[in-house]
Amino acid sequence: MRNKNFPRVMMFLMIFFLVTYPSPSVSGKVEDTAHLTLQKTIISKKSLDTYVVQKGDWIFNIIRQKFGASEKEIVKILEQVKQLNPEIRDIHRISPGQELILPNRETLAAAEAESKTRLKKSQGNDKDAEEASALPYVVKEGETLSDIIHSELSAVDEDIYRMLRTVKRLNPNVKNINKIYPGQKLLLPYVGSQDRGERGDQLSGKGTSFIAVKRTEPTKVVKKKILREEEPVVEKEPAQLKEEKKTIIPPEKKIAVIRYILSRINGSVISEGKYFIPLFPTGQITVDCSSVPVIELDDGMTVLLDFSGSIPSGIKQVIETTWKNYVIMNIGYDKDVPFMVEEIINKSKDYSCKSVRNFVTVGHTPSIRLYVDWIVSETESKGEKPYSFGIKNVKNSSSLLPGNIREYSDKKGFEVVELLRGSEVVAMSETFDDAVIPVLAYETNAVLAESLLTILGYEPEKAADVEIYNMKEHGFSLLLKVDLFLTFDNKRVILHSKQIPQHFIDALKERGMNYVFLPPEQKKESVVETVLSAIEAPFVADTFRFSFSQSEGKIGGDIVLAAIRTVNKNKAVYFVTQDIDPGINGLLQKKWGVDLIRY
Known part of the structure; x- marks a missing residue:
């Protein structure tokens, strides 16, 4: 019968062979780049302890009790514990019965001494040789x-x-x-x-x-x-920057952009110092993070960015076979950052990044369409709605989203990260002050009509007595008390909430007065249109779009607004039923000269 430990033995032999007797192709690659270092017998059985987590334990307490370490020493030891237990997603969340691999005092002392010696030697030799030549x-x-x-x-x-x-x-x-x-x-x-x-x-x-x-x-x-x-x-x-010519982007800028985007999903990028990957039981791989940045995602996945293709295929196979949560990605420096981010995020179990190059709709009051190139979203919702955000690549300042739009989108739960030609994260552009929308009074339709006329600059007379018949012309007198009486441009308009006989209406018309009936059951939208018609103000009821971030004939989005539009004193006025966000109202006022009035 085949021994159950056979696969483990074979894996150990393969790792041992790679670590101690690297092939010419592997050794040549390491020599060319010096990104990876294989160290034999750094970790041995004698230098490791196994600890079973007890009820009430937490990682700092375990380290403090085992090593009697100070707070500063605990942090250093914690890093080694993380490296020795890469399969644990969050080292701060451990449970009773869980096994931890811990270093002992001799290992810590040796590692510290070796680290200091190696750093001092490396700095001295490299600097002296470099300057001398x-x-x-x-x-x-x-x-x-x-x-x-x-x-x-x-x-x-x-x-x-x-x-x-x-x-x-x-x-x-x-x-x-x-x-x-x-x-x-x-x-x-x-x-x-x-x-x-x-x-x-x-x-x-x-x-x-x-x-x-x-x-x-x-x-x-x-x-x-x-x-x-x-x-x-x-x-x-x-x-x-000239748009027709692709600009070389320094790696530091690309890493900064990747770090910012991944921080949105609690990911981190390590681009300095050394990163240790244990290969039990014989050794470890040391990664130079300045050449091969290491990305740690929130779901426990670890991604090594091999920009120059310097990690030999044999080493890659060993790492990915030993640790299922480790992935080595060969990404050239010439690749644009958003495409790098897309590949990295799609290695995650909890998030996905999709190229959409289309509009997404945000909010309802008002509804805003935003053009984004990529959408990052949770694969499974941890709350009521899956977390998501957009990435937008812009070519110039005119392509940037207005600051008010980004703020509104953030409040609605959809952040937009703007990248200037993929080279840097763009801070929020100019933001206009909030503007509160005036609201028409409404108790009855007559009150609504009065409020509308007043806000447009008219002065209607309330509870006015209007003469229909007079003694001189008709032999008798008849007065009608009306809700509103308005005089403008040598015209007279009566707005009343009660119906009167047709011959009264005809008599008023003969005297140059226009009678407008506002029935109590009339809807508010219809009342607004009726009043505008009465004062002969041109209007249109429709869905209006205010486009922004236009560049090269393309728009970055638009504000979608259902409203009744009219012009008052050479200025556009939009009557809306919704409580529009003050920031969006401020943008509409400053950018398009629009006045919103809610009824």
């Missing part, structure tokens, strides 16, 4: 830093960012390395002993050249292709 260079007329890195260092596009960081480090006296001028002296990193003047004659084919990458091991010359259509890496203000 640096070469002076004088900037020429019309050159950008991109030109210099391409021509003098023979760097391909994927190496520009690494070279740029090195140039910054070698020139600490230059405040802004992206703003250089003719005659300025710079130090450039040494990239090999081959004479630069001879490189053009030694190309083995069109579009290729040799570049040497500096390492702690003996230098190797790696054959790479150089793109002839170079692009500057000089950082500019967003308004100065």
Whole structure:
């Protein structure tokens, strides 16, 4: 019968083989990038303890009791406990009976000493060697830093960012390395002993050249292709960027954008320091987070962003086989940030990111349509409504959503993250002050009519006596007390809530007065239209759209408003039945010169 432990034994042998006897292809890859370090026997059975969680335990108390650690030491030890137990989604939520793997005192002391030694040695050696081998260079007329890195260092596009960081480090006296001028002296990193003047004659084919990458091991010359259509890496203000030319975005900016978006779903990005992945029982993998950022998602998934494809396939297989919640993603630096985010989020179990490139409707008072490129949403609702937010890629400032729109969308539970050409998160644009909507009084239809006329600037007379017949002309006198009597432009209008005989109406008409009947059962919308007709104000009842964020003939959204529209004193007035958000009302007033009146 086959031994049940056979698969575990095979896995152990495979890991042991990879850690202790890496193949030439694997070792070469590690040497090229130095992103990953395999360390044998860092973690052994003797240096680990198993602890079974008891009722009432919590992680800080366990560490404090076991190690007698101070608060500062607890934080350091906690990081090692997290690394030793990557399958635990939240180390702060543990339950009785759960097993934890803990380091012992000797392991902690050794790890601390090794870390200090390695850091000191690395900093000293790297800095001294780098500065000693640096070469002076004088900037020429019309050159950008991109030109210099391409021509003098023979760097391909994927190496520009690494070279740029090195140039910054070698020139600490230059405040802004992206703003250089003719005659300025710079130090450039040494990239090999081959004479630069001879490189053009030694190309083995069109579009290729040799570049040497500096390492702690003996230098190797790696054959790479150089793109002839170079692009500057000089950082500019967003308004100065040309839309027709794709701009190189520094990795730091991309990581900052990814970090901001993932924070919306409680994800985090580690882009500094070291990250340890245990490979039991023989060792661990150390990840340089500045080269391979590590993303920890809220559902326990951990994603390693391998931008340069530096992690060997064998190592990737070991990590992903050992830890089911670890994923290594090969993403090139040339990929736009939103597409990176889409791939990362779709590794999560709890959230999904979909490309929609369409309008979504937010709110009801009023209803607002927003154009978004991506929607991130919960796969299963943890509350009454699944959490979701949108990502919108904008090209210029005119494409940005008005601040009032973003605030309204936030209040309605749909945040919109705006990215300026995928390179940076855009802060909320100008926000206009809130404006309260005036509300017409309404007790009866006559009161509504009076309030409407007053707010439009008319002065109706209430409970007026109107003469229908007089003694001189008819031999008798008849007065009618009406609800409202209005005089404007040599015209007279009676608005009354009671019906009168037709011959009375005809008599009033003969005397130049227009009688308007407002029955008590008449709906408010109809009353508004009747009053506007009585004062001969043109109006239309319809659904109106106020478009915003227009760019290149496309709109970023619109405010959808059902209203009765009229013009009063050369200004548009919209009568609405809804209680419109004050922020949206403020935007309508300032941007479109619209007055809203609620009835």
